[in-house]
Amino acid sequence: MAMAAVGGGGADSSVADQLRALGVKGVLVQMAERGQLLALKCEMPQCYHHKGRGAFDPVTTPRTKWAPSPDHYPILKSAGGQLVPENVRLSHIWCNNRDYGWRTQIRTLLGKGESLTEIAEALNRKGVPPAHGTNRWTASMVRKAYVS
Numbered sequence: 001m002a003m004a005a006v007g008g009g010g011a012d013s014s015v016a017d018q019l020r021a022l023g024v025k026g027v028l029v030q031m032a033e034r035g036q037l038l039a040l041k042c043e044m045p046q047c048y049h050h051k052g053r054g055a056f057d058p059v060t061t062p063r064t065k066w067a068p069s070p071d072h073y074p075i076l077k078s079a080g081g082q083l084v085p086e087n088v089r090l091s092h093i094w095c096n097n098r099d100y101g102w103r104t105q106i107r108t109l110l111g112k113g114e115s116l117t118e119i120a121e122a123l124n125r126k127g128v129p130p131a132h133g134t135n136r137w138t139a140s141m142v143r144k145a146y147v148s
Helices: 013-021 027-033 093-111 116-126 139-147
Strands: 068-072 088-092
Touching (some): 013 027, 088 093, 093 139, 116 139
Antiparallel strands (some): 068 088
């Protein structure tokens, strides 16, 4: 597994170069070139890579779960969010998919009028893995996961 070095603290073309070296194209490279992506690191609220936020696999077909991925944020793709710099953050595919899975289930249950406590209990019953470092969903965790 290749590990890309984390970029420096400032806006720097080396972040774009690092992304290109991993085989990344499109909006993430564009953002790095414009100084809108300051470091090569997973920007998800929860990152699950055992080597840390700055470790990414090269882009392959099929992509590995640790390959870089543009996450539609703050407006999710499913809510009409576009893949444009003002609506993208860098993520690992795995971190992005886990985050999306939580949000989808929580949004559905909120729409049914369930409380945060009821949602936490439902997620625990379904065996939905909670946030990294915990073993059970709580009402406050549900809220934090949904709004992050």
